[in-house]
Amino acid sequence: MxxxxxxxxxxxxxxxxxxxxxxxxxxxxxxxxxxxxxxxxxxxxxxxxxxxxxxxxxxxxxxxxxxxxxxxxxxxxxxxxxxxxxxxxxxxxxxxxxxxxxxxxxxxxxxxxxxxxxxxxxxxxxxxxxxxxxxxxxxxxxxxxxxxxxxxxxxxxxxxxxxxxxxxxxxxxxxxxxxxxxxxxxxxxxxxxxxxxxxxxxxxxxxxxxxxxxxxxxxxxxxxxxxxxxxxxxxxxxxxxxxxxxxxxxxxxxxxxxxxxxxxxxxxxxxxxxxxxxxxxxxxxxxxxxxxxxxxxxxxxxxxxxxxxxSYSADRNHEPSKRKAAAAPNQDDHCWCCTHRSAPCSAEVQGFQPVHVYGLTETYGPFTRNYPQSSWFGLSPSERAKLSARQGHAFATSAPLRVVRPTTSPGDKLVDVPRDGKTVGEIVARGNIVMQGYFQDPEATARAFEGGYFHSGDLAVWHPDGSVQIQDRSKDIIISGGENASSLAIEQELASHPDVLEVSVVGREHPKWGERPMAFVILHAGSAERWAGNHKGFSSALKAHARKRLPGFATPEWIAIVEELPKTSTGKIMKTVLRKRAAASAKL
Structure with a gap:
């Protein structure tokens, strides 16, 4: 050889x-x-x-x-x-x-x-x-x-x-x-x-x-x-x-x-x-x-x-024991830099110098980055991971992004949401790294550029320091009893459970609340063996874990243990498929 x-x-x-x-x-x-x-x-x-x-x-x-x-x-x-x-x-x-x-x-x-x-x-x-x-x-x-x-x-x-x-x-x-x-x-x-x-x-x-x-x-x-x-x-x-x-x-x-x-x-x-x-x-x-x-x-x-x-999350798909080979940059001559998007980076890969970015095809890829602050270094790994999971600020070559309130009709003026880290709005952007438009589709281009900004369709909060944090895609928000529950926020909290390898959450029809979250979970190999034949027990344990971290309307009503999640060719979880599975399970 x-x-x-x-x-x-x-x-x-x-x-x-x-x-x-x-x-x-x-x-x-x-x-x-x-x-x-x-x-x-x-x-x-x-x-x-x-x-x-x-x-x-x-x-x-x-x-x-x-x-x-x-x-x-x-x-x-x-x-x-x-x-x-x-x-x-x-x-x-x-x-x-x-x-x-x-x-x-x-x-x-x-x-x-x-x-x-x-x-x-x-x-x-x-x-x-x-x-x-x-x-x-x-x-x-x-x-x-x-x-x-x-x-x-x-x-x-x-x-x-x-x-x-x-x-x-x-x-x-x-x-x-x-x-x-x-x-x-x-x-x-x-x-x-x-x-x-x-x-x-x-x-x-x-x-x-x-x-x-x-x-x-x-x-x-x-x-x-x-x-x-x-x-x-x-x-x-x-x-x-x-x-x-x-x-x-x-x-x-x-x-x-x-x-x-x-x-x-x-x-x-x-x-x-x-x-x-x-x-x-x-x-x-x-x-x-x-x-x-x-x-x-x-x-x-x-x-x-x-x-x-x-493309999505680094090192989220193996047992912790398999991560021990990843040395921190200052422990080795080689620097392993992982640039990732969409999914928050696990605290267990901090030695890889994760760089969290955010972007879309319409913005030539990433146009924001999370910039670590010196004040984070004294925090616990889980607290630091939550801060590093924010999408951050715009690149230097991009015009500053905004988070605006949803508009109700064409021509409405774009109004920024308060920078309180709580009020949800839509990320909009403009500048030289925004697409020219949709090919041979002027109507879709006009809708996307309403108000002089490109509308991402991503819902986020704006923090006092000017950084943004995505809550969800607008189509993935779960409306339960009049409350908006972020599937991404739910996934982040469920992923902190030690038995959870990967998780995705979608809305499922509920007779009283309109919708409730349903979680599809892949377990770590050892955990899958431990919970074999007792999936109800695991569901109860995960719900108890979630209730400590999430409001009642955001706590999953249903939990399904699966061997894999449907994904696109670039690794993105296909929530449209999961929503169909959730709807089918509701009829059983």
Whole structure:
């Protein structure tokens, strides 16, 4: 079995991937533009990295039959070839380019190269059905389709031309043939033959399911913010892993659940945060079933700071005994930074330096961060965890967010809720990192932008220090006897029970109160054995636990122990499915 080091040493990129010795790493800019204006374009991060650190490892794809390792200079040439390949195919500015692939070099190339051709990239979730993918291809009007060989059956019958990648990085790979043809078509004009778009507000990406469009300017600013807020640097390695992992080795990783895939909202602008930071990115979609085992020590020598992006909650899915390998940052040479969203971070992973962020596809991903305060350090772990679970304040590149009272009719003035940490309102935002709008849906865009702000649909309270804390999605609020119960707040308290591994709460119809909470609970392995055959006993114990922490109307009326919770491909719990299960159980 090859080691990481030997695979890296023996790798050779294709001849078309080798840049000329005199490569000029600057896009052409129109002379018509004012001297004091340069359009913001995130592709320039890659060119800057290739200029300053040409030999630094930029992109590695280790867990496949033919591993690849690209330096910044080589990767920049491949991206250039990609852009010229699009031009050779007749792609015009504004055309949509679809990419259906797991985390792999091809999707990484596309997210950069499409910008070079001034086209629009549409990354598609590989876990969708063929009917759903057909709809996206049709609705987006994709002019060209890039697909990984494992998913080409999902684009059969498409009218647009299809480029297939065998994911080998070898000259006989059809995708490599596309890049080579692009290099030939360029006639060695290089980056100077590709013009930077003078309008930084033109669309850059089209993201589904929301069907949102983003701009180079917004992507640029969001990428810079992500890099700054997560403290990415040239010593960082960003791990694109979409599958659930378990590498219980030294201090490596103790399960992170569904780390962000690149197809999810264009990787929430992290593809450009990485190049902005001169960092390395490792692409993998199935490390747990790796066909090539690597020398961990050799990999760690490459980078001393590994950044992981967790879509939801980190390290919530294993027994406490499996967490003991996670050393605090000051106990080891390596800093393990976990950036997570949506779910509050357990106090048991504080050694991982959790960075809680919040955002949506419509805001290019995260646009708020929880900023720890020195006054928290003397608190107990549970108290500190509650404070660190707040969504916090807006990024520096975002306009300040607001929490406003619900409006009753179009044209109503937006009124802020008191900053008392109690009054619930809706989070609204505006600024350069808000989407342009919903693709071909002006009515939905107008509704979302009512009052001059983007309406998130997320309900939150505003604390005296200006930080926000989400209470729930508006559709997930449980109205019980006229009282609003936050399913998120209930879940947080139920999750503090030592037997609870994971929990989700929805409303279920109640004859007297209208609705009452119903909790679906996954137990820790040892707890499941202990409560086997006595689920009623566990329900009583959990309700007693909840009554100490929650008002009566928020205490779950019903508790169901389950083996798993239904989730989307990016790890989000599907509460629509749970609501149907709750409704069905009410009829029994």
């Amino acid at each position: 090859n080691s990481f080091g030997s695979a890296l040493t023996n790798f050779r990129p294709t001849p078309a991937s080798i840049p000329p010795s005199n490569a000029h790493l600057t896009l052409h800019i129109s002379s018509d533009l004012p001297v004091n204006f340069h359009p913001l374009n995130p592709l320039e991060f890659l060119l800057r990295a290739a200029q300053i650190y040409p030999d630094r490892l930029a992109l590695l794809h280790p867990d496949v039959q033919f591993p690849v390792f690209y330096t910044y200079s080589v990767w920049a040439q491949r991206v250039q070839n990609f852009a010229y390949g699009l031009l050779r195919a007749g792609i015009q500015p504004g055309d949509r380019i679809a990419v259906l692939a797991p985390n792999s070099p091809m999707i990484a190339d596309a997210l950069q190269g499409v910008i070079g051709a001034r086209a629009i990239v549409t990354t598609i979730n590989t876990r969708l059905t063929k009917d759903e993918i057909d709809y996206i291809l049709t609705h987006s009007g994709a002019r060209l389709i890039f697909v990984d060989h494992d998913y080409k059956h999902l684009v059969s019958g498409a009218t647009a031309p299809i480029i297939v990648s065998d994911d080998t990085g070898r000259p006989d790979d059809p995708y490599e043939g596309f890049l080579t043809a692009g290099r030939v078509y360029s006639q060695e004009k290089g980056w100077a033959g590709l013009e930077i778009d003078s309008d930084e507000n033109k669309p850059l990406s089209l993201n589904y399911t929301s069907g949102t469009t983003g701009r180079p300017k917004g992507t640029y600013l969001a990428a810079v913010a992500n890099a700054f807020e997560t403290q990415m640097s040239k010593e960082s390695t960003y791990l694109w892993w979409a599958a659930t992992l378990l590498l219980d080795i030294i201090i490596w990783i103790v399960l992170f659940h569904r780390i962000l895939p690149m197809f999810h909202a264009a990787g929430w602008t992290f593809p450009w945060s990485i190049t902005f930071s001169f960092a390395t990115q490792a692409v993998s979609d199935h490390l747990a079933n790796s066909r090539l085992l690597f020398d961990l020590e050799a990999f760690l020598e490459l980078r001393s700071n590994t950044l992981l992006w967790s």
